[in-house]
Amino acid sequence: xxxxxxxxxxxxxxxxxxxxxxxxxxxxxxxxxxxxxxxxxxxxxxxxxxxxxxxxxxxxxxxxxxxxxxxxxxxxxxxxxxxxxxxxxxxxxxxxxxxxxxxxxxxxxxxxxxxxxxxxxxxxxxxxxxxxxxxxxxxxxxxxxxxxxxxxxxxxxxxxxxxxxxxxxxxxxxxxxxxxxxxxxxxxxxxxxxxxxxxxxxxxxxxxxxxxxxxxxxxxxxxxxxxxxxxxxxxxxxxxxxxxxxxx
Numbered sequence: 394x395x396x397x398x399x400x401x402x403x404x405x406x407x408x409x410x411x412x413x414x415x416x417x418x419x420x421x422x423x424x425x426x427x428x429x430x431x432x433x434x435x436x437x438x439x440x441x442x443x444x445x446x447x448x449x450x451x452x453x454x455x456x457x458x459x460x461x462x463x464x465x466x467x468x469x470x471x472x473x474x475x476x477x478x479x480x481x482x483x484x485x486x487x488x489x490x491x492x493x494x495x496x497x498x499x500x501x502x503x504x505x506x507x508x509x510x511x512x513x514x515x516x517x518x519x520x521x522x523x524x525x526x527x528x529x530x531x532x533x534x535x536x537x538x539x540x541x542x543x544x545x546x547x548x549x550x551x552x553x554x555x556x557x558x559x560x561x562x563x564x565x566x567x568x569x570x571x572x573x574x575x576x577x578x579x580x581x582x583x584x585x586x587x588x589x590x591x592x593x594x595x596x597x598x599x600x601x602x603x604x605x606x607x608x609x610x611x612x613x614x615x616x617x618x619x620x621x622x623x624x625x626x627x628x629x630x631x632x633x634x635x636x637x638x639x640x641x
Contacts, residue, residue: 394409394410394411395409395410395411396408396409396410397410398462399454399480399481399484400480401457401476401477401480401481402476402480403463404457404462404463404464404473404477405462405463406454406455406456406457406462406463406477406480406481407432407454407455407460407461407462408452408453408454408455408481409432409452409453410450410451410452410453411441411445411450411451411453412445412450412490413445413448413449413450416448416450416490417490418490418491418492419448419449419450419490419491419492420448420449420450420491420492420493420494420495420518420637420640420641421449421450421451421452421485421488421490421491421493421494421495422440422441422444422449422450422451422452422494422495422496422497422521422637423452423454423478423481423482423485423494423495423496423497424437424440424441424444424451424452424453424454424497424498425437425453425454425455425456425478425496425497425498425499425502425505425506426455426456426459426460426498426499426500426502427498427499427500427501427502427503427524427526428500428501428526428539429459429466429558430459430460430499430500430501430502431455431459431460431461432453432454432455432460433460434499434621435621435623435626436499436523436621436622436626436629437453437499438453439622439626439629439630439633440497440499440521440523440629440630440633441453442630443629443630443631443633443634443637444495444497444633444634444637446630446634447633447634447637447638447641448638448641449495449637449641450490450491452481452485454477454478454481456469456473456474456477456478456502456505457469457473457474457477458473462477466558466560467551467559467560467561468561468563469560469564470561470563470564470567470568471501471504471505471508471529471530471564471567471568471571472567474501474505475505475508475509475512478505478506478509479509479512479513482494482509482513482516486516493518493640494516494517494518495517495518495519495520495521495637495640496509496510496517496520496521497520497521497522497523497633498521498522498523498525499523499524499621500523500524500525500526500594500595500620501526501529502523503522503523503524503525503526503527504522504525504526504527504529504573506520506521506522506525507520507522507525507527507573507576507577507580507603508571508573508576510576510579510580510582510584511575511576511577511578511579511580512576512579514579514580514581514582517580517582518582518583518640519582519583519584519585519636519637519640520580520582520583520584520585521584521585521586521587521633521636522584522585522586522587522603523586523587523588523629524587524588524589524592524594524595524600524620524621525586525588525595525599525600525603526594526595526599527573527599527603528595528596528599529568529571530568530569530570530571530572530573533545533565533568533569534569538552538554538564538565538568539554539558539560540554541553541554543562543565545565545569548562548565548566549562550562552565574606577603577606577607578606580607580608581608581609582609583609583610583611583636583640584604584607584609584610584611585610585611585613585632585633585636586600586603586604586607586610586611586612586613587600587612587613587615587622587629587632587633588600588601588612588613588614588615589614589615589616589617589618589619589620589622589625590614590615590616590617590618591617591618591619592618592619592620593619593620594620595620597614600612600614611636613628613629613632615628615629
């Protein structure tokens with residue numbers, strides 16, 4: 394395991410790279426957490442472990458304002474996350490062992506990888522959105538943000554989701570401008586969407602809808618499970634491992 398930081402316009406992005414044992418050349422899977430998340434969550438580790446078990450390297454990264462990366466949580470936006478991830482992708486391109494590249498993200502990270510895959514359709518052999526929160530821009534335009542109601546035109550300078558999570562109004566302003574469907578249409582490679590049908594944070598219907606919009610998508614439903622797959626994480630791991638093994 395190699396732990397280090399990647400520069401992203403002066404912000405330090407925390408990263409951990411794990412290689413399959415004995416591998417000199419292999420594909421790489423970038424794995425990213427969601428809103429309020431970090432790289433040590435069980436479902437993020439499970440995704441990375443599944444990649445390594447399939448013979449691929451796993452690069453876990455933490456975005457602006459999360460985990461050990463730079464920036465304040467309050468100030469993070471999807472634009473900043475996109476900039477971070479594009480810099481991570483540029484870094485990954487410099488790794489001499491990489492033969493192919495994949496990207497996997499959970500929740501807001503799932504939304505992020507949907508955007509990045511559309512921006513870089515020539516880079517990624519396949520994409521794995523897990524419980525993708527791609528309804529965030531849609532709800533921002535309606536003034537429904539993370540369980541908090543705001544005026545979608547007269548956006549406050551900051552809004553409070555709960556005592557621990559306070560965000561700048563710029564989070565909403567940025568989210569309102571994003572149209573994920575455009576980036577979905579730009580990506581033609583294989584897509585594996587994983588979603589629990591009892592997800593309390595991102596309605597399961599968004600996983601179903603995304604699978605229908607992509608040109609080449611498979612939806613794996615984790616029955617009876619929540620947003621972070623606390624009941625059937627083994628099924629998530631198996632789905633990722635099987636999917637990546639088919640790509641080899």
